[in-house]
Amino acid sequence: MPRKTMIEAIRDAMDVSMGKDDNVVVFGEDVGYFGGVFRCTQGLQQKYGVTRCFDAPISELGIVGAAIGMAAYGLRPCVEVQFADYVYPAYDQIVSEAARIRYRSNGEFTCPMVIRMPTGGGIFGGQTHSQSPEALFTHVSGLKVVVPSNPHDAKGLLIASIEDPDPVIFLEPKRLYNGPFDGHHERPVTPWSKHPLGEVPDGHYSTPLGKAEIRRQGADVTILAYGTMVYVAEAAAEETGIDAEIIDLRTLLPLDLDAIVASVKKTGRCVVVHEATLTSGFGAELAALVQQHCFYELEAPIARVTGWDTPYPHAQEWDYFPGPARVGQALRETMEA
Amino acid sequence: MPRKTMIEAIRDAMDVSMGKDDNVVVFGEDVGYFGGVFRCTQGLQQKYGVTRCFDAPISELGIVGAAIGMAAYGLRPCVEVQFADYVYPAYDQIVSEAARIRYRSNGEFTCPMVIRMPTGGGIFGGQTHSQSPEALFTHVSGLKVVVPSNPHDAKGLLIASIEDPDPVIFLEPKRLYNGPFDGHHERPVTPWSKHPLGEVPDGHYSTPLGKAEIRRQGADVTILAYGTMVYVAEAAAEETGIDAEIIDLRTLLPLDLDAIVASVKKTGRCVVVHEATLTSGFGAELAALVQQHCFYELEAPIARVTGWDTPYPHAQEWDYFPGPARVGQALRETMEA
Amino acid sequence: MPLEKVLSLHVPEPEVRPGGTPDFSNVPIPKAGSVPRPEVDVDPREIRDLAYSIIRVLNREGEAVGPWAGTLTDEELSEGLRHMMTLRAFDARMQMAQRQGKTSFYMQHMGEEAVSCAFRRALLPGDMNFPTYRQAGLLIAGGYPMVEMMNQIYSNERDPLKGRQLPVMYASKEHGFFSISGNLTTQYIQAVGWAMASAIRNDTKIAVGWVGDGATAESDFHAALVFASTYKAPVVLNIVNNQWAISTFQGIARGGSGTFAARGLGFGIPALRVDGNDYLAVHAVAKWATERARRNLGPTLIEHVTYRVGAHSTSDDPSAYRPKEESAAWPLGDPVLRLKNHLIVRGLWSEERHKQAEAEILDTVISAQKEAESHGTLHAGGKPSARDMFEGVYAEMPPHLRRQRQQAGV
Amino acid sequence: MPLEKVLSLHVPEPEVRPGGTPDFSNVPIPKAGSVPRPEVDVDPREIRDLAYSIIRVLNREGEAVGPWAGTLTDEELSEGLRHMMTLRAFDARMQMAQRQGKTSFYMQHMGEEAVSCAFRRALLPGDMNFPTYRQAGLLIAGGYPMVEMMNQIYSNERDPLKGRQLPVMYASKEHGFFSISGNLTTQYIQAVGWAMASAIRNDTKIAVGWVGDGATAESDFHAALVFASTYKAPVVLNIVNNQWAISTFQGIARGGSGTFAARGLGFGIPALRVDGNDYLAVHAVAKWATERARRNLGPTLIEHVTYRVGAHSTSDDPSAYRPKEESAAWPLGDPVLRLKNHLIVRGLWSEERHKQAEAEILDTVISAQKEAESHGTLHAGGKPSARDMFEGVYAEMPPHLRRQRQQAGV
Numbered sequence A, B: 001m002p003r004k005t006m007i008e009a010i011r012d013a014m015d016v017s018m019g020k021d022d023n024v025v026v027f028g029e030d031v032g033y034f035g036g037v038f039r040c041t042q043g044l045q046q047k048y049g050v051t052r053c054f055d056a057p058i059s060e061l062g063i064v065g066a067a068i069g070m071a072a073y074g075l076r077p078c079v080e081v082q083f084a085d086y087v088y089p090a091y092d093q094i095v096s097e098a099a100r101i102r103y104r105s106n107g108e109f110t111c112p113m114v115i116r117m118p119t120g121g122g123i124f125g126g127q128t129h130s131q132s133p134e135a136l137f138t139h140v141s142g143l144k145v146v147v148p149s150n151p152h153d154a155k156g157l158l159i160a161s162i163e164d165p166d167p168v169i170f171l172e173p174k175r176l177y178n179g180p181f182d183g184h185h186e187r188p189v190t191p192w193s194k195h196p197l198g199e200v201p202d203g204h205y206s207t208p209l210g211k212a213e214i215r216r217q218g219a220d221v222t223i224l225a226y227g228t229m230v231y232v233a234e235a236a237a238e239e240t241g242i243d244a245e246i247i248d249l250r251t252l253l254p255l256d257l258d259a260i261v262a263s264v265k266k267t268g269r270c271v272v273v274h275e276a277t278l279t280s281g282f283g284a285e286l287a288a289l290v291q292q293h294c295f296y297e298l299e300a301p302i303a304r305v306t307g308w309d310t311p312y313p314h315a316q317e318w319d320y321f322p323g324p325a326r327v328g329q330a331l332r333e334t335m336e337a
Numbered sequence C, D: 001m002p003l004e005k006v007l008s009l010h011v012p013e014p015e016v017r018p019g020g021t022p023d024f025s026n027v028p029i030p031k032a033g034s035v036p037r038p039e040v041d042v043d044p045r046e047i048r049d050l051a052y053s054i055i056r057v058l059n060r061e062g063e064a065v066g067p068w069a070g071t072l073t074d075e076e077l078s079e080g081l082r083h084m085m086t087l088r089a090f091d092a093r094m095q096m097a098q099r100q101g102k103t104s105f106y107m108q109h110m111g112e113e114a115v116s117c118a119f120r121r122a123l124l125p126g127d128m129n130f131p132t133y134r135q136a137g138l139l140i141a142g143g144y145p146m147v148e149m150m151n152q153i154y155s156n157e158r159d160p161l162k163g164r165q166l167p168v169m170y171a172s173k174e175h176g177f178f179s180i181s182g183n184l185t186t187q188y189i190q191a192v193g194w195a196m197a198s199a200i201r202n203d204t205k206i207a208v209g210w211v212g213d214g215a216t217a218e219s220d221f222h223a224a225l226v227f228a229s230t231y232k233a234p235v236v237l238n239i240v241n242n243q244w245a246i247s248t249f250q251g252i253a254r255g256g257s258g259t260f261a262a263r264g265l266g267f268g269i270p271a272l273r274v275d276g277n278d279y280l281a282v283h284a285v286a287k288w289a290t291e292r293a294r295r296n297l298g299p300t301l302i303e304h305v306t307y308r309v310g311a312h313s314t315s316d317d318p319s320a321y322r323p324k325e326e327s328a329a330w331p332l333g334d335p336v337l338r339l340k341n342h343l344i345v346r347g348l349w350s351e352e353r354h355k356q357a358e359a360e361i362l363d364t365v366i367s368a369q370k371e372a373e374s375h376g377t378l379h380a381g382g383k384p385s386a387r388d389m390f391e392g393v394y395a396e397m398p399p400h401l402r403r404q405r406q407q408a409g410v
């Protein structure tokens, strides 16, 4: 099967969707002629023309607001916000509009659209190229929130998102674009071409939203992760020798609670990991749900390993990033608790 | 001691602060000549002049963005967003700017400002006059988040917020403006003039940020509440006869964790209540912290009683609002667990 | 450079406040018929002055004069009058219903009826409006059933929006009326996006955006003008300048620019100002702008100069911030009276016919109201179910919402 | 009305793409000295045409001509040349340092040096800039120590921002340079707010906002113009039109309006366009606008017409979206060369002095770089501590952060 980087897989998903449905349009800052600062839309304008893939003015509000109008018309816009750190100007259009149009109009109007954004740190991008704002969307009823962790899922989940009848926030862990980064910044990253999950089927397939995937079977403790942290968790499990079961959530909203509960009931222990800051991060919701549904099976408090409650720093990137050492430490403490 | 409504107490806090410090300015939509749609700034323009209290164009982005510039100059702006439901256009200025200016400039510039907004439901305001967006701010490092529940605290906390060196999100439960609403919408509300917490000292005093207050001593279960839900919790305790200890958090960020942990360690049970939607609401953070710090004392899963995960409806307001019946039910279940 | 001079902040104030005597003498009102009518494919740069004038058709004598006259037939005109009278009667009944506690909230159109009623006539099936809460004339003039509107206002068992929305936040795809948002101005850029979509699909339908004078200050206004200007979207962008936001006069949003229409000039978008209380003028300008859009010539910005005679909403009391007499002093008069007089001058109408029409219309409105109330009002009778509250958040209800619905026992 | 005609979307395209031959013949360049200089208290309505022209002082022969000439002394001019040469040398060294892996990122000014260097001369102590990442000339020309800038770029142990910020996101209150945000345009409305504060306190200080052509599309731009227009804030709002966003040419942000300066007209704000590669013209216009502000006459919008010769940043490669030869074809020339020639024509400068100055400047920059590097670079030598990461989120560290710092063991 052909191997692709995550960038190629995402591009492929848009290509397949645009080929299949004329209503799919793609636009955003620098996505047209240039093909996006991460090249995710490269070639789409040449292939589908300037009215299906085009450059937008630098207005995230305008990009999302226009996409909402297009979706109301009947198109399926898949727009790019250049970095998740720049989504806030569009926040009102997402929260007050996209998320509520179906509900408030009782289905007279709907908002099938995808907002793609590179998310997460690890590239020395400082506080405006490193953020992980997923929890600011999981609190919003009416949205779906997806975070792929590999090329195969990225394509399947993006196609599913584009075909979804409701608005989807699609967060692409930029540190995974070229390979499964596990937090060991001192080592070279194995490229996707050498990783089984880099195998991306040609043509159309979709990966269902709302379904988690177990990345590693284990008996001792359940690690709930998504995006880059899936590989950090794998590294931590390896290095501590703790037999952790690692669940890649893939979709945060709606959440695959059954998979989570089944695993924690089995292991009796749970560690939640994410790059975003701790307080009111998505890990809080996961911990709240796990303690509610697995209270009598839990043998240790649920630990959260996350970014610290500070803006994302530049020089101290590796002090900030929740790498394998910190996750391993939490695993040990959770086993000993 | 004089009794005041919450509106009068809030006005008094701004009056005292403006009298004490020329750098305090107040502006927002309809806050100048008219004195605000809830009359919280009534009389301030007449007393301090149009350059200290004035009407702003309908641009929450502009109001907050201009206030940030004013704060950088050295003023202490206290601005009003007409309803918390309308804060999203200003979200980028709050999250990317106000919250980070001290950090990113290493203190060269700071952002002492207060953003006041009426929050919460109970007035048949539908989805755009009823929201409780506190969790969208507690996830943001650099902000402080305050929610008063009575006139006395409202004045003391607002003065403390205006004098605070950092940006404060000040959420005013609009259903409490005129009296301690306990969720029994079928009954008249006792006015603040008949409630001890309606006693508001004249002149300057401040209530420290980051300190919770125990509203009801109890031995059986701890209820974590803030704003309107404090009175709903009181009603539920009364009606169920369960000896609940009710903690009014008052400040959500920074949080008074010690008070919470001490109480839950004592009672062994915990119910978290808020009006905001469940998923990724602030209750998730509270539950995550409590299970982490009180794991071995907890005798039952932490319950969350909140608004449902839908936009705030109009006709179904009382099906949506987490009233005394639902809180009472959760108390019983938690006691029986 | 006199550096010793200190700075001071300028805060715009209206000419008069309660207690003062209204004075609109500073508002320049060009004579009806005096503003030229350019071709729709005119170079925007050649008509910049239209952003600083006011296009008017009906003169003091009630005659239709000048190059913008003559876009409507006699039948259309008398029907237009009925539409405005109907909207006014509808408003009066719903205002009363709100005071009687039959619903929580209402917003009326008094004085602004011509804007949405006349504009609607220039639209074709399939076109889409992105309205604010003050364009119900689009529905009335478009033949949307009044009973449906009332069912929504009452949040009753027949409410097409299932009780989820605040009163007057209607939505109807069939009638080209996009779901109203309680958040100001968000719809403006959405209208541009809808128009872009129509152009992308090589369709013939156009979009129409609506915003109030105060709400032009919101960010979405800028996004709308930027996108409309860049992609030459087939959209008409309306600004309804009724002189007031809530308690805030238009000077706070308008600032130093002479007019709101002028905002379009910086984007190369043709900007027209029209007498919003002149049914014929509004229709003529609407026709001009919609034709530009349909001919793929791009967007048009229209400022409708009118006056909000009533309170902002049932939660508002204007006497606190403007003189009671101000609306009477408003120089552009009352849209219903002006069209009525025109029809009388034309011999198409009479005081008797008017009284008669008023009576007929009131009957229709009252019987619609009776029917609506038979399906319940906000606090009495049939209401949407708690189940409805959980439906429609997504196309398919996800597990967590199903759990919550079960918990709610509904 | 030909209804059968279908719509189509217009997507602006630049004149040429890689492979094509650059052609700026469509860019109208008025003769130097041809644009009149109005009084600073002129009625904005009388100078609308200045938004569509270009104010220029230096002509082809290198002479300073016309009403805008003569605002600088000979010493100031040669110092200005040194500032621009210093900025260029600084950029060259830091670009190289980034390529050598001494830092993560850099953004240069090549071709735009005159804009920030000349503007800085019109400011007084206490005035405050709200810059973007492409106005380091404000610091260089203001005498901010280069070593400090480099310490920040290297995120080393002496970094005034403790390693928290991306390179070039400087901040200095003393030097009137507000903390740069990575989020575009947010600073524009903040500048207006700062100016409003100065006016509220009856101060004499003014604010200066900066934004790029592409970033004018952001919402904050609208908020800034609305507030500046309404409150007549003492602020100068600069748009640096260097023809490109990242890969996006200015037509995507500008749309159908002839110029970016024109955006000001809809707000009644005087809008001037200036040759941004003409040090003398930029200074003359800056003086005019700052004087308006100081005299409490309100805001001014200035579009600096220039060209981004280099890549957008060290992460960008322009050859992918524009012809390599484009910068050479840019009709307004190079700001350093133009000022150099002017000084030579005036007999104040010579090729020898220039070479000599270049050498001196390079020495200063290199020794500053040596000193900075002695305090560390991003991946080597002295660095800010992990403790610094936890400090300064609030004035006082709250308990939860103290717990986290302990957990981190620092």
Ligand SMILES: Cc1ncc(C[n+]2csc(CCOP(=O)(O)OP(=O)(O)O)c2C)c(N)n1
Pocket (backbone or CB within 6 Å): B029, B058, B082, B086, B089, C134, C182, C183, C184, C211, C212, C213, C214, C215, C216, C240, C242, C244, C245, C246, C308, C312
């Ligand atoms: C984002 C947002 N901010 C504030 C409000 C509160 N609000 C509702 S209507 C209104 C005034 C609008 O005035 P205008 O745009 O002139 O429209 P009009 O009511 O006069 O038709 C305000 C401030 C809101 N609904 N949304």
Ligand SMILES: Cc1ncc(C[n+]2csc(CCOP(=O)(O)OP(=O)(O)O)c2C)c(N)n1
Pocket (backbone or CB within 6 Å): A029, A058, A082, A086, A089, D132, D134, D182, D183, D184, D211, D212, D213, D214, D215, D216, D240, D242, D244, D245, D246, D308, D312
């Ligand atoms: C809110 C936001 N959106 C997008 C970006 C990404 N971005 C950084 S610079 C840039 C281009 C800006 O172009 P322009 O305003 O012309 O400034 P120039 O770089 O040409 O000086 C973009 C899109 C950002 N930093 N912030």
Ligand SMILES: [Mg+2]
Pocket (backbone or CB within 6 Å): C212, C213, C214, C240, C241, C242, C243, C244, C245, C308
């Ligand atoms: Mg209005």
Ligand SMILES: [Mg+2]
Pocket (backbone or CB within 6 Å): D212, D213, D214, D240, D241, D242, D243, D244, D245, D308
């Ligand atoms: Mg640029």
